[in-house]
Amino acid sequence: MSVVSSVTVTVPATTANLGPGFDCIGAALTLYNKVKFTRLDAGGLIIQVTGKEAEGVNTDESNLLYQAFVKLYQHIEQIPPSVKIEIDLGVPLARGLGSSATAIVGGLVAANQLAGEPLSQLQVMELAIAMEGHPDNVVPALLGGCRLAATSAEGWEICDVPWDENVVPVVAIPDFELSTQEARRVLPTEFSRADAIFNTAHLGLLLRGLATGKGEWLKTALQDKLHQPYRQALIPGYDAVNQAAVAAGAYGMVISGAGPTLLALADAQHSPAVAAAMQTAWQTVGITADVRSLSLDNQGAKSLNEG
């Protein structure tokens, strides 16, 4: 077997929850992180980061990409090789667009390639879910598309969620961070029966709304009782941006992942006006946002080996 000397992995950003699908549904978006791992003969660890917000990424052994890389080698009971890691950041950090999932998936996929592919994609996915603690970012980051994950007797059942191409995800990324850990801390651990029923019904409706692009269903479906009511207070301007997005023709607006990015769903005709309205609304409360109309990424993590 020839030894792979370097591998480049590209991993998409993800938007998790989509309103009522807390911790179980997420979609890969056309926004990417790229990372190259190269074996080092001399030993040691070199981490170089380029791109916007590069200074926010650790360049020592605590780096999440490196931690994931080591995790796979530990799993196969081998010593990880010394590596140089070159990170090209395209996914903003701690914004609710799955940057940590890109790091976990990127590190695991790279290690699996350098080690000669000892693990299947399913095994890589299980390691990624265990590291992240919930499946809704790492699964679409690895597989692409919109994915629903449910625990099964054997581990995880993953299903692809059809997404009508006329449903456009518009992300408004503010210029402040909110760590997922902090945004999980504000959530209750127990919920009422009424709230559980509410979310079950709305997630079912969301699946049908995404598949058909039927606006009436999507308008109702994007509501949630499990996480958004508790997190809105962490995102200044939430109400103003929500009202502006809906007034401009969006089906609705939700918190992307744990926030603070806000995600509106709109049809292609309305998406430019929705994007502009979200940006203006945030500006009125003093927050600058990078607003983009994206598409679904359908490929997930891609790797290219050299040597």
Ligand SMILES: Nc1ncnc2c1ncn2[C@@H]1O[C@H](COP(=O)(O)OP(=O)(O)O)[C@@H](O)[C@H]1O
């Ligand atoms: N490309 C990367 N390389 C290394 N670490 C990363 C990378 N991207 C994100 N991280 C780590 O993940 C943290 C953000 O994770 P988290 O709070 O879950 O937010 P997000 O919603 O972006 O996933 C960053 O502060 C950083 O420690």
Ligand SMILES: N[C@@H](CCOP(=O)(O)O)C(=O)O
């Ligand atoms: N289901 C998780 C999703 C976190 O996504 P991230 O992009 O903010 O890391 C949650 O809502 O906590």
